[in-house]
Amino acid sequence: MLIDGHPVAGPSRKVGYMLQQDYLFEWRTILENAVLGAEIQGLDIGKARARATALLTRYGLGQSLSRRPRELSGGMRRRVALARTLVTEPDVVLLDEPFSALDSQTRLALADEVVEILRRERKTAILVTHDIGEAISMTERVVVLSRRPGQVKSDRAIRFATAGGARPAPFAARNAPEFNGYFNTLWQELEVHVEG
Amino acid sequence: MSKVDTLPGASPEYRAWLRREQRGRLAVRGAQLALLLLFLVLWEALPRAHIINPLFTSYPSALWPTFLSLLHSTPQLPGILWHAGSTVLATIIGFTAAMALGTAIAAALWWWPGLYRVLDPYLVVANAMPKTAFVPIFYIWLGATLSIYGMSLAISLFVTVLMIYNGFQGTDPNKIKLAQTFGATKTQILAKVVLPGSVPTLIAALKVNVGLSLVGVVVGEFQSANLGLGYLIQYGSQIFQLNIVMTAITILAIVSSAMYLAISLLEAVVMRRR
Numbered sequence: 009m010l011i012d013g014h015p016v017a018g019p020s021r022k023v024g025y026m027l028q029q030d031y032l033f034e035w036r037t038i039l040e041n042a043v044l045g046a047e048i049q050g051l052d053i054g055k056a057r058a059r060a061t062a063l064l065t066r067y068g069l070g071q072s073l074s075r076r077p078r079e080l081s082g083g084m085r086r087r088v089a090l091a092r093t094l095v096t097e098p099d100v101v102l103l104d105e106p107f108s109a110l111d112s113q114t115r116l117a118l119a120d121e122v123v124e125i126l127r128r129e130r131k132t133a134i135l136v137t138h139d140i141g142e143a144i145s146m147t148e149r150v151v152v153l154s155r156r157p158g159q160v161k162s163d164r165a166i167r168f169a170t171a172g173g174a175r176p177a178p179f180a181a182r183n184a185p186e187f188n189g190y191f192n193t194l195w196q197e198l199e200v201h202v203e204g
Numbered sequence: 205m206s207k208v209d210t211l212p213g214a215s216p217e218y219r220a221w222l223r224r225e226q227r228g229r230l231a232v233r234g235a236q237l238a239l240l241l242l243f244l245v246l247w248e249a250l251p252r253a254h255i256i257n258p259l260f261t262s263y264p265s266a267l268w269p270t271f272l273s274l275l276h277s278t279p280q281l282p283g284i285l286w287h288a289g290s291t292v293l294a295t296i297i298g299f300t301a302a303m304a305l306g307t308a309i310a311a312a313l314w315w316w317p318g319l320y321r322v323l324d325p326y327l328v329v330a331n332a333m334p335k336t337a338f339v340p341i342f343y344i345w346l347g348a349t350l351s352i353y354g355m356s357l358a359i360s361l362f363v364t365v366l367m368i369y370n371g372f373q374g375t376d377p378n379k380i381k382l383a384q385t386f387g388a389t390k391t392q393i394l395a396k397v398v399l400p401g402s403v404p405t406l407i408a409a410l411k412v413n414v415g416l417s418l419v420g421v422v423v424g425e426f427q428s429a430n431l432g433l434g435y436l437i438q439y440g441s442q443i444f445q446l447n448i449v450m451t452a453i454t455i456l457a458i459v460s461s462a463m464y465l466a467i468s469l470l471e472a473v474v475m476r477r478r
Contacts, residue, residue, distance in 0.1 A: 025385035031378050035400045035477075045386040048396065076477075096386065 012099075021049060024098030024131075026106045030089035032077035038064065038088050039073040045096040056095055063091040067121070083114040090122060094129060101126060101133040107142070119146055119178040140198070144190045145178035152197050162197055166190060262446040267454055270447040274436075281439070282431055288455050291421055291433040295463070298356025298417035303410060305357070306364030311394060313365070314372040331362040335420070339427045348428045356420035360413040367412065371405025372398050407471045414463045422456065433459075 016023060024045075032041045039060055046056030064073060067087040077085060086106065093101060106122070107115040123146050126133050137143050143150050144166055152161040168184045170176050176184060214222070244264045251258035262270075274284035313320040335358045342351035342358075375398045383397050425434025433452045440448030 019385050019387045021387065025382075027378065027382060027385070029378065031376070031382045033379065033397070033400070035403065044383075044396070048383060048386040048388045048392055 021096065022099045024093040024096060024101045026089060026093050026101065026103045028105045029109045030077075030085040032085055032088055032092075034077050037074045037076060038069060038080070041077065041088055042091045042095055045092055049096055051096065059097075060091055060095045063094060064088065067091065067125075081114075082110050083118055086110065086114075086118055087121070090125065094125075094131070099132065101131045103133055103135045103137075105137055106135070108138075115142075116179055122146075123178050140191055140194050141182060141187075142178075143194070144187060145181040148175065150190075150194065152194065164190075164193075259444070260446060262450040266447045267451050270451040271455075274448065274451065284436065284451070284455070287431060287433050287436045287452070288459060290429075290431045291418075291425065291456075292459055292463075294352050294356060294421040294424075294432065295414070295417045295459075297353050298420055299360055299410070299413040301353070301357045302360040302364050302413050302417065303406070306361055306409065307368055307406070309365045310368035310372055311399075313369050314394070314398065315390065320369070327362060327366060331366055335359045336423045339423055342424070343428045348430075351428050352421055352424035352432070355424035356417045359420035359423075360416040363416065364409050364413060367409045368402065368405055371402040371409075374405070375401050403474060407467065407474065410467050411464065411471075414467060415460060418456070418460050418463075 012022070019025075032038075033044070036044070039057065042060035042064060043053065043056045046060075047053065061070075061073065064070060064087075067090070069084060069087060069091075072080065072084070077088070080088070089106075103122075107118060110118065119142065135143065135147055147166055149163070149165050151163045153159065154161045166186075168176055168181055168186055170184075175181075181187060247261065248264050250256045251261050251263055271284060274281075277283040277286065313323065335355065338358065339351070339355055342354045345351070346354050379397050379401065380393055383393050388396070421432070422434035422437070425432035426438050429435040433456050436452040437449050440446065440452065
């Protein structure tokens with residue numbers, strides 16, 4: 009894969025990762041957790057703290073900056089993890105099944121929020137998921153990979169006909185008329201076999 | 205009026221449950237106190253009734269007068285607080301050295317997994333060895349004072365290394381992976397993930413070490429010192445003054461409890477911040 013014409017071989021400052029779980033450090037406060045990446049990359053800590061504070065406040069965590077991760081709910085912890093990723097200002101955000109550890113309600117609500125945040129920050133995001141609905145509702149393009157060895161099986165743009173041409177929020181997208189069509193096509197391409 | 209009665213808005217069932225809990229706690233404390241009293245009464249009564257020979261056991265009531273009489277230094281024997289202070293100081297030096305050196309060695313083993321694989325059997329054997337067997341040798345090698353610190357360190361070092369290394373190994377690999385996604389170096393992983401994540405292990409090691417270091421100091425003092433509670437115990441038994449021995453042992457019990465308590469307090473402070 010190329011970013012700005014350069015191949016990505018390992019961890020890069022241009023790529024921000026969001027892993028399956030938040031892995032917040034229980035010995036750090038929320039704010040300290042959010043600036044971890046900036047600290048590791050040797051960025052200006054004062055600026056990082058200001059940016060983290062702004063992001064966390066926007067996500068409704070302004071009152072919780074000095075709290076510890078164990079005092080937060082799963083959804084709040086995910087938001088801190090997202091802030092931690094965005095504080096380092098990566099060009100591309102890689103979301104590796106970011107909601108798999110959450111309950112389904114938090115999952116739907118957070119999908120809306122994350123899409124809105126990423127769009128406002130104008131970040132390119134790559135979402136790895138096993139959830140077909142999540143893939144359709146959150147993205148503009150879906151690439152299906154085959155089983156090992158992972159080959160690109162299909163590459164499909166996702167379009168919704170909405171007033172004004174703006175893409176609907178993920179939750180609204182699930183109710184769009186196009187949703188089921190995409191769902192069925194992708195389902196067939198995945199060739200899901202239930203063992204036994 | 206107890207705290208239970210002042211709780212506003214608590215249901216009668218909840219109050220009753222709280223009261224039962226409170227009674228349970230009181231009963232345990234009461235039983236603990238009764239056990240201590242029983243021990244002291246038996247220790248006082250049995251020698252007095254000449255059921256056991258008082259020459260061998262002394263009495264609890266003799267402890268305080270003995271303590272007072274030992275307070276003042278004589279040309280032959282320093283005052284008892286000097287002995288206690290010397291033992292406490294040596295213990296603190298011993299476990300501080302064991303913690304510092306143990307953490308450094310554990311970090312080296314974490315850094316070079318090959319080193320750990322080579323040293324593993326030696327560490328296990330060194331940990332299982334009765335270190336007190338080396339007391340006479342340490343005395344020859346290190347002299348009177350240093351041999352006490354040396355024994356204190358030797359007795360607590362290996363278990364510290366093993367405990368802390370295990371703590372380091374127990375670091376959640378996903379937390380390390382997360383640091384690596386930001387491009388963390390090995391030094392950063394150690395400083396920002398492994399070490400702070402192992403603070404509970406460090407405190408557990410500290411708790412073990414306080415006891416072990418004290419053992420090392422007292423055993424070292426048996427051999428080589430002319431100061432310290434270990435020396436006082438040796439001295440008292442040689443002149444067959446069990447009053448002195450028992451007083452010194454009682455002070456040892458108080459000292460070790462106090463140090464353990466201090467570390468528990470430290471633990472409470474550190475853990476509240478997590």
